[in-house]
Amino acid sequence: MLMLLRQFVERRWVLVLATGVLGVRLLVALAVVPPWQQPDEPSHLLFARILAEQDTPDVGYVLRPAASDATDVLVPTFLQGASFRTRRADPGLERELLTSMAEHGWWRYYGRPQPSPLPTSLTEAGLTVVDSGPTLYYVTAAWVLRAFDVTSLLGQLYVLRWISALLGIATLWCGWAGTRKLFGVQLADLTALLLSVLPQFALVSTGVSPGPLINLCGAIFWWQTAVLFTGERSVRTVGLVWLVALAGLLTKRAGIPLGVMAAGVTVLAFVRSWWTGTFKVRGLVAASAAMLVLAVGVVVLLPGEVERILRTLWVTVTSRSMNPESASLEYFERFTWTLLDSAWFYAGWMRYPAPISWTWLVRGLMVVSLLGLGVAAWRHRMRPSLPVVIAFGLVAVQVASIYAVHFRLHVGPQGQYLFPVLAPMLALFWIGLRGWWPVRRWPVLAAGLITTVILFDLVGWSAVLIPLYVG
Structure with a gap:
């Protein structure tokens, strides 16, 4: 094993160097860039977090009439007619997310005055929610959050x-x-x-x-x-x-x-x-x-x-x-x-x-x-x-x-x-x-x-x- 590793380093030393340089720069970016400062991070995390609380990672969804507890409702094709629902928004989660955005200066960095009181939804704050179905990225992200049992908002973000x-x-x-x-x-x-x-x-x-x-x-x-x-x-x-x-x-x-x-x-x-x-x-x-x-x-x-x-x-x-x-x-x-x-x-x-x-x-x-x-x-x-x-x-x-x-x-x-x-x-x-x-x-x-x-x-x-x- 050590011999194989040595051969890889000797023959691919530039790739190893590039990997190390990129790795250091990624660590610096993770440490310096505050939460929510990457494009549309609140919207992406919100949808992944909502999916993480569901009972299935299925990707095949079709639209159904909205229910009282959801702004948009989706149902797996093999469960049509069942009570399963995928919420596209969650008022409680959105309030928690907006509070975290305020704590980390999102409005200041975005060049806007922080509203008081805070908005109650991303839409009210001028942001959009994810406009697609539970695509491969969101399903995979939700699976990761469930697999690692990460429940805190910032923990999920990082x-x-x-x-x-x-x-x-x-x-x-x-x-x-x-x-x-x-x-x-x-x-x-x-x-x-x-x-x-x-x-x-x-x-x-x-x-x-x-x-x-x-x-x-x-x-x-x-x-x-x-x-x-x-x-x-x-x-x-x-x-x-x-x-x-x-x-x-x-x-x-x-x-x-x-x-x-x-x-x-x-x-x-x-x-x-x-x-x-x-x-x-x-x-x-x-x-x-x-x-x-x-x-x-x-x-x-x-x-x-x-x-x-x-x-x-x-x-x-x-x-x-x-x-x-x-x-x-x-x-x-x-x-x-x-x-x-x-x-x-x-x-x-x-x-x-x-x-x-x-x-x-x-x-x-x-x-x-x-x-x-x-x-x-x-x-x-x-x-x-x-x-x-x-x-x-x-x-x-x-x-x-x-x-x-x-x-x-x-x-x-x-x-x-x-x-x-x-x-x-x-x-x-x-x-x-x-x-x-x-x-x-x-x-x-x-x-x-x-x-x-x-x-x-x-x-x-x-x-x-x-x-x-x-x-």
């Missing part, structure tokens, strides 16, 4: 924050594994180091929300996609790709792009196998049968979730923003910069950005990287390698989904929406930057880039977070 931190570390590992498969160890090591010092990733990975689980699904998807195009067990890997995409779909609406990516990756894999002469009809039949069984199983076992996903797609496609600003170039520019800025650093429910000089520095690096991708493509006679095509395709689907939903509906962007494809995005970021430089300069450029991001992280903590939360 247990789920710790779970998010562990998911963040797993995201780092899976992102590294996928990048190594497609691009090699050196580029994988660099992207792992970049991810480990990215300020916003540490903040997002210590909040109570479905986001860290979606990010892990995206990282596993990236890893298995890399295995699909570099390995031999294509049928099994296609099944894993779809299984991860399904987990994302069952976690949050933000997981829907993973389904689109899974379809694209599957088609590309079959086209490539046909083109290279490795196509096997038996493999196609086996993969199709596996996906059919998976789809039928979801429809039969979780009809409520299928209905939720279809309803979300329908509402997304048919809804339109009534704000005339949505069609303006100025709004497009503001939306784009906010999306990119908040992928690097934006604290306190998107209220506290990084210092403007550092923000413009990062913007400049992103523009240079984007142009560098074009330079790199030109050097390859506009025929980029398959790994670059795969990475670019996944990032393009994620970005397109953000603009198709949030931009079109005039909903504020958040950089964490990009994190399901963070590993391929960082890989492309580095490929674009190095596209301007000869190969012999890449080590110096990599060291400079890592140093710049570390300094950016230190500035974010020393100039924004520490003065804000510690004083």
